[in-house]
Amino acid sequence: MTAVILAAVVGALFALGTFLLLRRDLIRVVWGLAIISQAANVYLLAMGGLADASADSVPILAGHGEHVPQTADPLVQALVLTAIVIGFGMTAFALVLSYRVYEEHDTLDVSELGDRDR
Amino acid sequence: MPPELSVVLAAVALPFVAAVSTPVLYRLLGERTGYAGVAVALASFLLLASQRGTEGTVGLEWIPSLDVALRFYLDGWGLLFAMLACGIGTLIFLYSPAYMHGEPHLARFYTALLAFMGSIVGVALAADLIAIFLFWELTSLCSFVLIGHYTADDSSQYASRMAMFITVGGGLFLLVGLLLLSIVAGDVVGPDAAFNLAAMLETPEAMAEGLREQGLFLPVLALLAIGAGTKSAQVPLHFWLPNAMAAPTPVSAFLHSATMVKVGVYFIGRMRPILVGEEWLFLFATLGLTTMTVCAIMAVAATDIKELLAYSTASHLGLMVAGFGFTSIYGAETGVFHLLNHALFKAALFLVAGIVAHEAGTRNIDNLGGLRHDLPVTAIITVIVALSMAGIPPFNGFYSKELLFEAAVEASHHHDIGVLGVLYPAVAVFGSVFTVLYSLRFLSLFFGDRPDALGHVHRPSTTLVVAPGVLALLAAVVSVEPQLAVDVIVQSGLDATALEHHEMHVSLPTSYSPPVGMSAITIVLGLAAYPFYDRIHDGLNAALDAAPLIAANWWYDAIVGGLTGGGALVGDRIHNGLLRTYATWTLLGTCGLALAGFVAAGTVASSELIDFDAAPAVALVLLVAVVAGLAVALSDSHIAGVLTLSILGFMVAIFYILASAPDLALTQLVVETLVLLIFLLVIEEIPEYYEVSLGKYARDAVVSLAVGATAFITVLVTTDARPEGSTDIARVYAEQAVPEGGGTNIVNVTLVDFRGFDTMGELVVVAMAAISILTLIVMRSGGDDE
Numbered sequence: 080m081t082a083v084i085l086a087a088v089v090g091a092l093f094a095l096g097t098f099l100l101l102r103r104d105l106i107r108v109v110w111g112l113a114i115i116s117q118a119a120n121v122y123l124l125a126m127g128g129l130a131d132a133s134a135d136s137v138p139i140l141a142g143h144g145e146h147v148p149q150t151a152d153p154l155v156q157a158l159v160l161t162a163i164v165i166g167f168g169m170t171a172f173a174l175v176l177s178y179r180v181y182e183e184h185d186t187l188d189v190s191e192l193g194d195r196d197r
Numbered sequence: 198m199p200p201e202l203s204v205v206l207a208a209v210a211l212p213f214v215a216a217v218s219t220p221v222l223y224r225l226l227g228e229r230t231g232y233a234g235v236a237v238a239l240a241s242f243l244l245l246a247s248q249r250g251t252e253g254t255v256g257l258e259w260i261p262s263l264d265v266a267l268r269f270y271l272d273g274w275g276l277l278f279a280m281l282a283c284g285i286g287t288l289i290f291l292y293s294p295a296y297m298h299g300e301p302h303l304a305r306f307y308t309a310l311l312a313f314m315g316s317i318v319g320v321a322l323a324a325d326l327i328a329i330f331l332f333w334e335l336t337s338l339c340s341f342v343l344i345g346h347y348t349a350d351d352s353s354q355y356a357s358r359m360a361m362f363i364t365v366g367g368g369l370f371l372l373v374g375l376l377l378l379s380i381v382a383g384d385v386v387g388p389d390a391a392f393n394l395a396a397m398l399e400t401p402e403a404m405a406e407g408l409r410e411q412g413l414f415l416p417v418l419a420l421l422a423i424g425a426g427t428k429s430a431q432v433p434l435h436f437w438l439p440n441a442m443a444a445p446t447p448v449s450a451f452l453h454s455a456t457m458v459k460v461g462v463y464f465i466g467r468m469r470p471i472l473v474g475e476e477w478l479f480l481f482a483t484l485g486l487t488t489m490t491v492c493a494i495m496a497v498a499a500t501d502i503k504e505l506l507a508y509s510t511a512s513h514l515g516l517m518v519a520g521f522g523f524t525s526i527y528g529a530e531t532g533v534f535h536l537l538n539h540a541l542f543k544a545a546l547f548l549v550a551g552i553v554a555h556e557a558g559t560r561n562i563d564n565l566g567g568l569r570h571d572l573p574v575t576a577i578i579t580v581i582v583a584l585s586m587a588g589i590p591p592f593n594g595f596y597s598k599e600l601l602f603e604a605a606v607e608a609s610h611h612h613d614i615g616v617l618g619v620l621y622p623a624v625a626v627f628g629s630v631f632t633v634l635y636s637l638r639f640l641s642l643f644f645g646d647r648p649d650a651l652g653h654v655h656r657p658s659t660t661l662v663v664a665p666g667v668l669a670l671l672a673a674v675v676s677v678e679p680q681l682a683v684d685v686i687v688q689s690g691l692d693a694t695a696l697e698h699h700e701m702h703v704s705l706p707t708s709y710s711p712p713v714g715m716s717a718i719t720i721v722l723g724l725a726a727y728p729f730y731d732r733i734h735d736g737l738n739a740a741l742d743a744a745p746l747i748a749a750n751w752w753y754d755a756i757v758g759g760l761t762g763g764g765a766l767v768g769d770r771i772h773n774g775l776l777r778t779y780a781t782w783t784l785l786g787t788c789g790l791a792l793a794g795f796v797a798a799g800t801v802a803s804s805e806l807i808d809f810d811a812a813p814a815v816a817l818v819l820l821v822a823v824v825a826g827l828a829v830a831l832s833d834s835h836i837a838g839v840l841t842l843s844i845l846g847f848m849v850a851i852f853y854i855l856a857s858a859p860d861l862a863l864t865q866l867v868v869e870t871l872v873l874l875i876f877l878l879v880i881e882e883i884p885e886y887y888e889v890s891l892g893k894y895a896r897d898a899v900v901s902l903a904v905g906a907t908a909f910i911t912v913l914v915t916t917d918a919r920p921e922g923s924t925d926i927a928r929v930y931a932e933q934a935v936p937e938g939g940g941t942n943i944v945n946v947t948l949v950d951f952r953g954f955d956t957m958g959e960l961v962v963v964a965m966a967a968i969s970i971l972t973l974i975v976m977r978s979g980g981d982d983e
Binding site: 082083084085086087088089090091092093094095096097098099100101102103106107108110113114117118120121122124125126127128129136137138139140141142147149150151152153154156157159160161163164165166167168169170171172174175176177178179181182187189190192 | 775776777780781784815816819820822823826827829830835838842845846849852853856857858859860861864865868871872875876879880882883897898900901902904905906907908909910912913915916923924926927930931932934935941942943944947948952955956959962963965966967969970973974976
């Protein structure tokens, strides 16, 4: 297992994503979201156990025979696949929303966009 | 003899049906809707009366497989309370049309009154703990609506909020108590009857033993006492009741003297067979006698007739609680008999107070007097009920008070309670002296000289006088022939609340006994002190003014005001309209909770997992990904950021390949390409280099490091907790992919076959995102320009 290295990478990506999330530039906030969701995907996949890559470990069966080899966990792969697609939808929407915000307010500074009546 | 289900159902449902149809009735009948209420209340009363003498559980199966049913449990105690509510309700509906003449919101008023009556019958007869709780809270809700009847009046709104806050809050304590009770009941009477109160009451000793074995006896007792104490206005949570007098007088007479406030007393009586014991005695006898005395003193200090009656109500509720608190048979007799007596005289007194206020135009005690000339019939009624309240023989209040004295004296014979054995009777006498005082003061409104300030007093209409007249008549009957009341209803109520069967006999005492002596002392002291009433009254008020801290109102205002102010302050800090504030609080909060959870669960990364033999290829790819992430964070232009973000995405795709997940890698590559394109398209539209002062680096870095560290720990801890080998689900999916799904790619079969609905949900999300994006882009050309 590569627990420590993996933990360090996920932790670092989370930290970088958070840092971007706290910026005032809306585009950077979207980047932060994207990085955090990438890190979460990596983490989720790692939860299924990281097997050494080989022909048997890929969760695609060789044929319609009875033998089912020990493969990498297909369940987490299905979960992550869903997560990737949802993440894509979210990023695309957030981006276009930022674009609209810029068109309406001529700024992407979230501190100016905040409740300005206050 | 078992009760008849259809009759019981009709008695409970009728008021609710009437409540729902009140808006229509009001259109047809106008102010005479009250008389329709009389018919409904009387019908329920007669239905219940027909079930007198029956005992048992009847139920309507609802979902038999889950053991969910609408069950009712009838016995003497429940019937007494339910019939009391319907009987007094009948008179209140008779009284209301004349009293509420010309008032606004009458449809709402009658709806709430009817719904309230139904809820009380429900509380009294429900056999299911959850149903009891629901009806219980429903009475609080109706009380809230009725106290706040005058919506334009601030003090009325304040009072209704206070009543709601206290009684519903207490109800939540009750709920927890009931749930604990059901846990024990599940073991003792069987899991099928975990919420069935009737089943628990059949085996009270086993329930008590079960509670003690599991160490839940004291918690359950305390929680139920808080619930009942808030509802029945026990010290120190009594203060909502005097404030609730902001309600119209029929409501005060109905809810806040005869019925709703007695729900707590009723429930104490209900649970008495299960929970009675030494702790029970200490808790309820002390609580009840304290309330009785404190509130009697407060009633003497009152300046408004309704305030006087409100404090007196709380005081008498204390008397009933104390009665049930005493473990001897006299204790149960006190509680049951006084519940009836108090309802008769106190509801009548409130209705009299309503007549006085309505006809004389003032409720201030000092401005009233000599009303016997103007209101002769009302004066006769008042003589009966006020002397009954004072506990003067031979009026009915005397009998139940005598029983309380008897129970207080008996307490030391049954339990070794030391000095309390003397203190209980002494406090009971002391509190009762004040009862005599304020009762005489109320009576004096009708005697003595008319104050000059008092203007013309109108004659009340007949229906106003009939209602208290009927109550006074009943009180008189019970006074003359108390044994009749005992035989008709009190005895059966006693059997349900007492531990053993006991033939109850009530009559005027013919020889000396300690309780007779105590009664004599009470009355003599009360009469002797009455000439000094004004001095006592002024002295008490001066003492209350001098020490605001002993007033419960002050504490309520301080706590509620503090919560409101504190809430606004926290809201301003957390909810200030800045994204970074929200993100900071959310992330740090999540991290804090996650770490606290790990600490609480005692999870630590085991040392054997800490090794560095990662496959060099994986380590390298991930390292590049992190470097790319760093470059994104530090990029000073949008273009550079987008491109480095893309590098990160492609590195993750390669990681997927190395982790034997080709499908993920393919998807990731497609998605990354698309994201890159969209980013580039969007960035083209906004300035190439968008100047943003970064600022506050240090703080952000700390937050980021905290989040990163939490993620690091989480990964270490959780990969450690994962079981070895593949999980059951994964194995089943792999084995069934070909036979069930007909495909060799397990991930694909999972997505489109085993978890097809999830995938459909995912498609919906993507479709919604696409539609939203289209809308956002097209909207601009639609001319929506600010």
